[in-house]
Amino acid sequence: AQTVTQSQPEMSVQEAETVTLSCTYDTSESNYYLFWYKQPPSRQMILVIRQEAYKQQNATENRFSVNFQKAAKSFSLKISDSQLGDTAMYFCAFLIQGAQKLVFGQGTRLTINP
Amino acid sequence: DAGVTQSPTHLIKTRGQQVTLRCSPKSGHDTVSWYQQALGQGPQFIFQYYEEEERQRGNFPDRFSGHQFPNYSSELNVNALLLGDSALYLCASSLRTGGVNYGYTFGSGTRLTVV
16 A cells, blocks of 8 residues: 655744655555645645656755655655745645555645744 | 636535535546545545546545536535544546546635534
8 A cells, every 4th residue: 555654743934944844655666756735724735846756856846846765765845945825734645657546645734934 | 717616615514414515627627536634634535537437436435426527527425424524525636648647636625514
């Protein structure tokens, strides 16, 4: 069975600081996709960043970047120059290529303080 | 370009009742997946509909059923509600090409409370 583990239930940083959220996953598959989703109080899951497992280069989207370590099955999210609007629940998720379901972690509640 | 629309936004039901939740996918998407998110937890996959058929199902009892219409919209039905069914129900739409789903887009969910 595929599992996703987020070991940090809550994190809190000051505005403009850099923060890293951790995620590990377990699978025997070799072709898959990894995602970070943001869920603000509006409840909608918003895609932050996506990584294909076959790509060695870490994905980057503006202030958001990942550190993908395939051998270690680790997929952390770094948020640079954090902003108040980054306050939300963050979920790491995993999708096996050809499968139909996203497998989510338990989430990390991130608070950016002014 | 409308995103994923879910209705209603909130719902209160009594234990033992039945409920129907609705989802309209993002324009251009043909696949709808349903997830249950209990308070403080990550979403759990219920099932996915494509071409009006259930394509994959998560570990949920038969009390959970669904339907997809020709316009790609979908319904989630839950019978014989239990207190434990209280959760946020999220709908996600995607475009299925060559058996692969691209671009999952989520709605804002329906908050179901069973009393």
